[in-house]
Amino acid sequence: VLGARPTREWSLPSFEIGRPLGKGKFGRVYMVRTKCEPQYILALKCLYKSEIIQSRVEKQIRREIEIQQNLRHPNVLRLYGYFHDEKRIFLMLEFAGKGELYKQLSKHGSFSEKRSSRYIDQMADALSYLHGKHVIHRDIKPENLLLGINGELKIGDFGWSVHAPGNRRMTLCGTLDYLPPEMVEGREHNEKVDYWALGVLTYEFLVGNPPFEDRSSVNATYRRIAKVDLRIPSLVSPEARDLITQLLKYNPEERIPLTDVSRHPWILKYRPKGISRGGTDV
Numbered sequence: 001v002l003g004a005r006p007t008r009e010w011s012l013p014s015f016e017i018g019r020p021l022g023k024g025k026f027g028r029v030y031m032v033r034t035k036c037e038p039q040y041i042l043a044l045k046c047l048y049k050s051e052i053i054q055s056r057v058e059k060q061i062r063r064e065i066e067i068q069q070n071l072r073h074p075n076v077l078r079l080y081g082y083f084h085d086e087k088r089i090f091l092m093l094e095f096a097g098k099g100e101l102y103k104q105l106s107k108h109g110s111f112s113e114k115r116s117s118r119y120i121d122q123m124a125d126a127l128s129y130l131h132g133k134h135v136i137h138r139d140i141k142p143e144n145l146l147l148g149i150n151g152e153l154k155i156g157d158f159g160w161s162v163h164a165p166g167n168r169r170m171t172l173c174g175t176l177d178y179l180p181p182e183m184v185e186g187r188e189h190n191e192k193v194d195y196w197a198l199g200v201l202t203y204e205f206l207v208g209n210p211p212f213e214d215r216s217s218v219n220a221t222y223r224r225i226a227k228v229d230l231r232i233p234s235l236v237s238p239e240a241r242d243l244i245t246q247l248l249k250y251n252p253e254e255r256i257p258l259t260d261v262s263r264h265p266w267i268l269k270y271r272p273k274g275i276s277r278g279g280t281d282v
């Protein structure tokens with residue numbers, strides 16, 4: 001859309017500001033349009049420097065920008081560029097026409113086997129691409145996923161991604177539900193943490209809640225993850241059950257590799273025969 005690296009300098013006056021799309025941790029996201037021809041629609045993410053410095057996440061934001069700017073994949077939200085003024089940093093992000101996936105998930109409760117399978121197929125594609133560039137996402141969950149205009153899945157937030165392998169102590173601000181045992185136990189971890197998260201995501205799409213959720217306490221969730229206390233309801237098909245159990249292995253080395261996910265029976269069963277661009281007819 002906006003070419004590899006915009007030769008021109010972007011600034012706030014380059015855009016007509018539209019409606020707010022939502023808010024991230026450190027600021028808001030607005031739908032905007034470039035003033036000059038050709039007019040592009042973008043999502044402009046505004047981050048406040050003061051908040052970034054206060055929360056001591058400057059390095060993380062720099063990493064997010066550096067990582068996402070170099071990624072080009074149909075299931076990864078593009079970061080076209082960024083600019084800043086004295087108070088704020090602005091990220092020029094691809095606009096995902098069908099919005100946040102978690103809103104669809106909470107609206108429907110859970111997704112059909114076909115819709116879930118199509119999403120997981122696209123996630124496996126995107127994760128293979130990221131791992132090929134030695135990027136671990138580390139924060140795969142419905143809240144970080146967006147939907148393009150044709151229903152195709154887009155991984156959005158790269159706030160927690162690192163270059164593999166990582167074992168940085170992370171202030172656990174988000175949900176623990178997606179963390180694998182090795183991260184819950186603060187041990188060294190590698191890109192196989194995303195395999196575990198893919199298994200959690202598959203379960204949550206089909207069942208409507210994450211597998212180790214225990215609303216009684218954070219520690220209860222910790223314990224269930226560390227024990228891999230996995231109970232898959234009978235509503236889940238045997239093929240989906242097989243894939244989930246092959247991803248949710250305590251030992252990272254035993255988790256089914258992404259190449260095998262892409263050719264798993266539950267994935268092949270629903271893959272479009274024609275040349276459709278991997279979208280999910282919703």
Ligand SMILES: CC(=O)N[C@H]1CCN(c2c(Cl)cnc3[nH]c(-c4cn(C)nc4C)nc23)C1
Pocket residue numbers: 021022023024025029043045093094095096097098099100146156157
């Ligand atoms: C943490 C974070 O950035 N979360 C969200 C806010 C909106 N944002 C979007 C981003 Cl970053 C990109 N594209 C979006 N499209 C939408 C959206 C579209 N519809 C119809 N409704 C919405 C909402 N939102 C975005 C990411």
